Amino acid sequence: MIKKLLISIFSIFILMGQMPPNIIIDENEKDIRIKxxxxxxxxxxxxxxxxGKKDIIIEVVGPARNISLEEKRRIYGFWLGLGxxxxxxxxxxxxxxxxxxxxxxxxxxxFDKLRLGVNNxxxxxxxxxxxxxxxxxxNKNLKKSMLDKGQFKIGENEIIVKxxxxxxxxxxxxxxxxxxxxxxxxxxxxxxxxxGEFISxxxxxxxxxxxxxxRAIWLTATNFPLLYGILAVILSGSLGWLISTIFRRLKIS
Amino acid sequence: MxxxxxxxxxxxxxxxxxxxxIIVGTLSGTFGVGGGFLMTPLLIFLGIPPAIAVASEANHIxxxxxxxxxxxxxxxxxxxxxxxxxxxxxxxxxxxxIYIFNSLKxxxxxxxxxxxxxxxxxxxxxxxxxxxxxxxxxxxxxKKRSKYYHHSxxxxxxxxxxxxxxxxxxxLIPPYIIGFVVGVLSSIMGVGGGFIIIPAMIYILRMxxxxxxxxxxxxxxxxxxxxxxxxxxxxxxxxxxxxLILLLGGAIGAQIGVRLSGKLNGAWLRIFLSILVLTVGLxxxxxxxxxxxxxxxxxxxxxx
Numbered sequence: 001m002i003k004k005l006l007i008s009i010f011s012i013f014i015l016m017g018q019m020p021p022n023i024i025i026d027e028n029e030k031d032i033r034i035k036x037x038x039x040x041x042x043x044x045x046x047x048x049x050x051x052g053k054k055d056i057i058i059e060v061v062g063p064a065r066n067i068s069l070e071e072k073r074r075i076y077g078f079w080l081g082l083g084x085x086x087x088x089x090x091x092x093x094x095x096x097x098x099x100x101x102x103x104x105x106x107x108x109x110x111f112d113k114l115r116l117g118v119n120n121x122x123x124x125x126x127x128x129x130x131x132x133x134x135x136x137x138x139n140k141n142l143k144k145s146m147l148d149k150g151q152f153k154i155g156e157n158e159i160i161v162k163x164x165x166x167x168x169x170x171x172x173x174x175x176x177x178x179x180x181x182x183x184x185x186x187x188x189x190x191x192x193x194x195x196g197e198f199i200s201x202x203x204x205x206x207x208x209x210x211x212x213x214x215r216a217i218w219l220t221a222t223n224f225p226l227l228y229g230i231l232a233v234i235l236s237g238s239l240g241w242l243i244s245t246i247f248r249r250l251k252i253s
Numbered sequence: 254m255x256x257x258x259x260x261x262x263x264x265x266x267x268x269x270x271x272x273x274x275i276i277v278g279t280l281s282g283t284f285g286v287g288g289g290f291l292m293t294p295l296l297i298f299l300g301i302p303p304a305i306a307v308a309s310e311a312n313h314i315x316x317x318x319x320x321x322x323x324x325x326x327x328x329x330x331x332x333x334x335x336x337x338x339x340x341x342x343x344x345x346x347x348x349x350x351i352y353i354f355n356s357l358k359x360x361x362x363x364x365x366x367x368x369x370x371x372x373x374x375x376x377x378x379x380x381x382x383x384x385x386x387x388x389x390x391x392x393x394x395x396k397k398r399s400k401y402y403h404h405s406x407x408x409x410x411x412x413x414x415x416x417x418x419x420x421x422x423x424x425l426i427p428p429y430i431i432g433f434v435v436g437v438l439s440s441i442m443g444v445g446g447g448f449i450i451i452p453a454m455i456y457i458l459r460m461x462x463x464x465x466x467x468x469x470x471x472x473x474x475x476x477x478x479x480x481x482x483x484x485x486x487x488x489x490x491x492x493x494x495x496x497l498i499l500l501l502g503g504a505i506g507a508q509i510g511v512r513l514s515g516k517l518n519g520a521w522l523r524i525f526l527s528i529l530v531l532t533v534g535l536x537x538x539x540x541x542x543x544x545x546x547x548x549x550x551x552x553x554x555x556x557x
Contacts, residue, residue: 069552070550070552071548073548074544078541078542079541079543080361080362081552082361138549141549141550142551145547145551178257179257180262213259214494217260217494221260221493225485225486226485228489228491229481229484233482236316236496237319237478240318240320240500247508
């Protein structure tokens, strides 16, 4: 499938007979390939960029969510979760992919100026309760936990760049939005670098309309808690009944 | 292979949890206990947040106790009237339990409540079982108790009714109170409460042993159903995927356990179980005392 896409992009440039001045991506979000399956939604991003010694970084930022952190403190010898930080509007998903190691593409100061990377994600003001710990420390732990859970990702070397006709490079990358991903707009930002300098930018977005399997369960549990509870009891009960029936049949035969 | 638990918000290896279900199921089939009091601590050790471990385990027990009760009903080993009285107390108790659970959750003390209750109950039961099994092997030189009498204060209580299947004519009050206590424990600890209710039936109510397990399982179905619904509707902590994986493993394990139990020496088995229970109780306490890996962590189930 990717091959077909690439061929179609090639033919556009051959017809145009000139190099693209900038990144060319499909502005229309329908053209980003997304394929839902049980594990989540597979996304294929591709486009054309000027070739030569250039690097590309793609950043995907998911819809915002609320997140609470808990801080354990030692009191009378027991570790108790007393401190709390409530965040509003934290990206539920963040993925930064690049064609080379980030540190080789440009200096951190360049990324900071572009507000690029996990460290530059805006987390807003958290409501901190019952602790003297600063938000900076909570921020650091939030990012670490999200990276551990795979909700924030750093995918160095995950973009493949192939040289096309003329001075065109074709880039492509694939990633999975896990089945617990939030529905909504995922902003995709493309950054091109040359010799450690940022040279061009483009953006489009993915609209995730359908909730994945895990996310659908979460939404039911949150929006219809009583129904969810009754359903949980019915499911567990019927599986229990089914199992006992199966084992009884097995014993007879 | 990885599986995402929607409510616990973490990736797990489903095969690992299936095996965990099989192991605990084997133990519970061998010893005739529900297994909740082992499963919840194990889930917590594996990183499931305590509040979610408790609620999901209650959901798991709905299925496993229903599965077990069917067999006992066929053998007419269930005293339904007794079960209903226990249940009536249990429902009131689970309301109180959920109330305590949610109040402490709001001030960040629910982990303490769960781990401390486990520590207390597991050590007490472990020591009692160890003592009893060593006693039955003749280590303490006691003679077997000769006769079963009801304590006189129990016989003196009003509101007596006849429990035909158990062959008892006793007051409603003791089973109602026992049910109440189990209801509280069930909602705080995510257990069926068999490990409390079975000794209480034998030693306090003096029920015949052949109906004890069936009657206990029968009321556990309803108590844990009720507790599941209460947890789901008040703090959204029931992870149905986790419960179903455990149920599947547990059912296989229970079948293995039932076959094993006939082949092993009862007293030694009980010594093994009591040591296991004591160990889990101590590890549970260490969770509270040893510095956690991550002092700051995300609390699951925070709403969007």
